[in-house]
Amino acid sequence: MLGPDTAWYLAVAAVLFGIGxxxxxxxxxxxxxxxxxxxxxxxxxxxxxxLSRHWHNGAGQVFALSVMAVAASEVxxxxxxxxxxxxxxxxxxxxxxxxxxx
Amino acid sequence: MNGLVLAxxxxxxxxxxxVVAAFSCIASGLAVVTFSNPFYSALALIGNLASLxxxxxxxxxxxxxxxxxxxxxxxxxxxFLFVIAYVGPRHETPWSGGPGWQTVGAAAAAxxxxxxxxxxxxxxxxxxxxxxxxxxxxFGTPAWIGRIFLVDHLLAFEITSVxxxxxxxxxxxxxxxxxxTA
Numbered sequence: 001m002l003g004p005d006t007a008w009y010l011a012v013a014a015v016l017f018g019i020g021x022x023x024x025x026x027x028x029x030x031x032x033x034x035x036x037x038x039x040x041x042x043x044x045x046x047x048x049x050x051l052s053r054h055w056h057n058g059a060g061q062v063f064a065l066s067v068m069a070v071a072a073s074e075v076x077x078x079x080x081x082x083x084x085x086x087x088x089x090x091x092x093x094x095x096x097x098x099x100x101x102x
Numbered sequence: 103m104n105g106l107v108l109a110x111x112x113x114x115x116x117x118x119x120x121v122v123a124a125f126s127c128i129a130s131g132l133a134v135v136t137f138s139n140p141f142y143s144a145l146a147l148i149g150n151l152a153s154l155x156x157x158x159x160x161x162x163x164x165x166x167x168x169x170x171x172x173x174x175x176x177x178x179x180x181x182f183l184f185v186i187a188y189v190g191p192r193h194e195t196p197w198s199g200g201p202g203w204q205t206v207g208a209a210a211a212a213x214x215x216x217x218x219x220x221x222x223x224x225x226x227x228x229x230x231x232x233x234x235x236x237x238x239x240x241f242g243t244p245a246w247i248g249r250i251f252l253v254d255h256l257l258a259f260e261i262t263s264v265x266x267x268x269x270x271x272x273x274x275x276x277x278x279x280x281x282x283t284a
Contacts, residue, residue: 002109003116003160005193008224012124012157016131016150018216021284023135025208029188031140035147038178039131045166053161056237058250061166062258065251068173069262073269075178079185080276086189 005020009050017043030085034078041071120160127153144182151175163242 016039023036045064076097085092126149133146153175158167240246251259 002113005231007227008120008124009157009161010227010231011195011220012115012127012228014216014223015128015221017219018212019128019131019135021215022209022212023210024166028161029140031189032135032143033180034132035143035182038147039134039150042151045170046154046157049158049161049163049166053230053237053241055151055162056241058241058246059255061163061208061242061247062255064166065247066258066262066271068109068169069266071176073265075181076269076273077276079181080188080273081229082185084276092189 002006005053006050009046013043013050016040016045016046028093028095030078030082030094030097034075037074037078038071041067041074066076116160119156123153123156123160124152127157140186141183144179144186148175148179151179161242162237164241165244165247168256 019039020036020039020043023039024033027033027036045067048060048064048067052058052064082092085097091097130146130153134143134150137143137146151170155167155170158170160166168185
């Protein structure tokens with residue numbers, strides 16, 4: 001294969017996953033938490049596709065496409081929650097959203 | 103001899119593209135996390151997704167790269183931008199009020215997770231990641247993916263469609279105007 005080995009792609013995926021985890025943990029805005037979650041999902045996708053290329057196995061790419069569908073579903077529900085929160089004039093701060101009762 | 107020179111030049115070119123893509127991927131990831139305005143975070147996510155698509159192309163996963171740009175940059179990020187514009191500017195502290203114990207603990211937890219991933223992958227895969235397999239021209243093309251998807255992984259395909267349907271119904275229910283009497 002031309003270019004870097006699979007290990008380099010896995011290193012980028014690990015760093016991206018760490019950045020996403022950092023964002024999920026330290027940010028308080030619900031929207032930015034969702035965006036950081038996307039970063040983590042994409043890091044997983046990069047690792048899946050790199051290993052799919054490495055082992056010459058298409059299952060990794062199929063799984064990455066399934067992860068994209070799950071990410072789209074998660075964004076759909078998550079943004080629906082954000083809109084519902086906004087309509088009820090609730091804060092979007094994840095620290096203050098500590099009870100499930102509407 | 104001539105072919106060897108050409109292959110070496112191609113290798114250097116792929117390395118340059120990879121380094122640019124990896125740096126812009128990590129830099130835009132950091133931008134998503136650090137921008138205080140969520141609108142800019144969503145815009146930075148587009149850069150992140152584009153550089154990831156470049157890396158998918160280098161891994162000869164053309165269909166996934168196209169799907170990445172269409173589904174993520176085309177649909178997901180646009181939906182994010184719509185909702186951010188709908189919610190409007192909020193007067194909230196973007197960070198947890200200075201480096202409190204919560205921020206420090208979260209950073210430590212994220213760092214520990216990163217170390218854990220690197221150690222686990224390194225121990226599990228030491229040595230076995232060195233040998234590269236050459237792939238054929240069909241690897242990663244839509245026809246190849248479609249055959250795998252609809253022959254080997256048909257159940258996963260159908261379940262994915264059900265998951266998307268359930269999420270769409272849930273989004274409609276969450277977004278509907280009917281308000282239950284409290």
